[in-house]
Amino acid sequence: MKLKIDGKETQVQPGTSILGAAQAMGVLIPRYCYHPSLSVAGNCRICLVEIEGAPKLVTACSTPCAEGMSVLTTSEKVRAARRDVLEFLLINHPLDCPICDQAGECGLQDYYMEHGLHKSRFPQADKVRRHKRRDVGKYLVLDNERCILCTRCVRFCEEVTKTGELCVRERGDRSYIDLKPGSRLDNDYSLNIADICPVGAFTSADFRFKKRVWFLERTASVCAGCATGCPIEVHHRDNIVYRLMPRPEEGFPAWLCDEGRMTCKSLRAPGRPAAAFCEEGNLKPAAGLRFAASRLGKLKPEQVAIFGSPFMSLEDNLALAELAAAIGTKNFCLHFSTEPGIKDGILKNTDHSPNSRGLALIHAVYGGYTREQFSERLASGEVRFVLGRNEEVKAALAAAKTDIPSSVFSFSDEPAPGRACVLPAASHFESDCLFINYAGRLRRARAAVKAPEGVLPVWQAADRIASMLGAPIRLETRAAVLERLKAKIPELAAAPLSDDKAEFELK
Ligand code: SF4
Ligand code: SF4
Numbered sequence: 001m002k003l004k005i006d007g008k009e010t011q012v013q014p015g016t017s018i019l020g021a022a023q024a025m026g027v028l029i030p031r032y033c034y035h036p037s038l039s040v041a042g043n044c045r046i047c048l049v050e051i052e053g054a055p056k057l058v059t060a061c062s063t064p065c066a067e068g069m070s071v072l073t074t075s076e077k078v079r080a081a082r083r084d085v086l087e088f089l090l091i092n093h094p095l096d097c098p099i100c101d102q103a104g105e106c107g108l109q110d111y112y113m114e115h116g117l118h119k120s121r122f123p124q125a126d127k128v129r130r131h132k133r134r135d136v137g138k139y140l141v142l143d144n145e146r147c148i149l150c151t152r153c154v155r156f157c158e159e160v161t162k163t164g165e166l167c168v169r170e171r172g173d174r175s176y177i178d179l180k181p182g183s184r185l186d187n188d189y190s191l192n193i194a195d196i197c198p199v200g201a202f203t204s205a206d207f208r209f210k211k212r213v214w215f216l217e218r219t220a221s222v223c224a225g226c227a228t229g230c231p232i233e234v235h236h237r238d239n240i241v242y243r244l245m246p247r248p249e250e251g252f253p254a255w256l257c258d259e260g261r262m263t264c265k266s267l268r269a270p271g272r273p274a275a276a277f278c279e280e281g282n283l284k285p286a287a288g289l290r291f292a293a294s295r296l297g298k299l300k301p302e303q304v305a306i307f308g309s310p311f312m313s314l315e316d317n318l319a320l321a322e323l324a325a326a327i328g329t330k331n332f333c334l335h336f337s338t339e340p341g342i343k344d345g346i347l348k349n350t351d352h353s354p355n356s357r358g359l360a361l362i363h364a365v366y367g368g369y370t371r372e373q374f375s376e377r378l379a380s381g382e383v384r385f386v387l388g389r390n391e392e393v394k395a396a397l398a399a400a401k402t403d404i405p406s407s408v409f410s411f412s413d414e415p416a417p418g419r420a421c422v423l424p425a426a427s428h429f430e431s432d433c434l435f436i437n438y439a440g441r442l443r444r445a446r447a448a449v450k451a452p453e454g455v456l457p458v459w460q461a462a463d464r465i466a467s468m469l470g471a472p473i474r475l476e477t478r479a480a481v482l483e484r485l486k487a488k489i490p491e492l493a494a495a496p497l498s499d500d501k502a503e504f505e506l507k
């Protein structure tokens, strides 16, 4: 059907709202209660527009387009209505703006500057007071005075998580958002409420007052918290990651789970190893690699075991597989059995690792023992040294009921007592790398911050160790690793591995 918006003709599918049609033309109509991933509530009235010939203004979010309609989004009537709506919403709004952590991404502040700019006719002393700084859940703080009752938060809990913890209490200017009796806002996706709240009513307990948002730099990346591999934006400044936010990408909802958002906490945690912790004491990362190489160099190939991991990238696992081949040991494992799938109907995956499909591709080419066989090898007494990711080596040694000296790569602050050497490794926040998610989609993590000095990604560490052992694997640069991935893994031969934009899915 055809209609005109601000005099320009457009064509839309029947059922499209005026707001949707305008947005498709690049005309931004203000909105508070409307959210593309929630049902339409039509309660805030900020999206009022004029239809030529109609007696009253209509809400653009809830009014469908009609054939021949002529919509005006910036007429004098519309601008007056927006001012009135803003004046109404601000009657009882507290004068918190200078200290409110939503500043910089607050719909009230932004629209007031664009459409309001009125002088308040209501004395500050007459404002209705409500609860402030309420602890409503593990990750959220609620300030009822700042709420404009758009009900996005209530609809999110009803429609997305279906946990229904929130409700609107009372009537008129006494209305406020509250927890239902006996509830806490502790569902697995609660932090999305801080994102969708258009004002500073719901804020993240973890992020608030840490950094003004206009100082943050943003890097497009992916979450490595599970096999779903959600698109994220890493918000950082001065080499510190402050928060992870959802990034729009086709095929993914606009949410992140709370667990995934907290994956950045292992970075810069007080115990995160920036030095190599070896039997000889704390060494610089490069000296730690020399220590690991010297231990490996004293052993026969079959006395060395190498452990790949679905928690490490394609590049890291490829380099470990190449290292095993260069050393000549058959004792390596690139296997991980899992049954991935979205477990809650939203995002969270039954598989907690970001790259089990990537590891399976490398396993198919390089072979190696299954986890069970590897455990038997560790228990056999032949193996004298294990190299791998801390958490997996620990679990494998525990399963094999043995305690073989090992050099482990550590991305986190998890302690690794009893290891011969803990080698710090650059995480996916600190180095560009690739994962393949449960659906076979290539996921690109981008370095947002720098790793501590001398700390390398595992693939580069494996390359250095191989060179020190006199068995070079020639993976000095990321370009070399990507070339090797393409050459060795048939499924990746056509993949645009170094191209930022192209999408790729495994057949
Ligand atoms: S708390 Fe935020 S999201 Fe919830 S109704 Fe109020 S303004 Fe809307
Ligand atoms: S669902 Fe998985 S990938 Fe998505 S945010 Fe949560 S942990 Fe990260």
Ligand code: FES
Residues within 6 Å of the ligand: 030, 031, 032, 033, 034, 041, 042, 043, 044, 045, 046, 047, 048, 059, 060, 061, 062
């Ligand atoms: S955005 Fe249309 S009524 Fe709120």
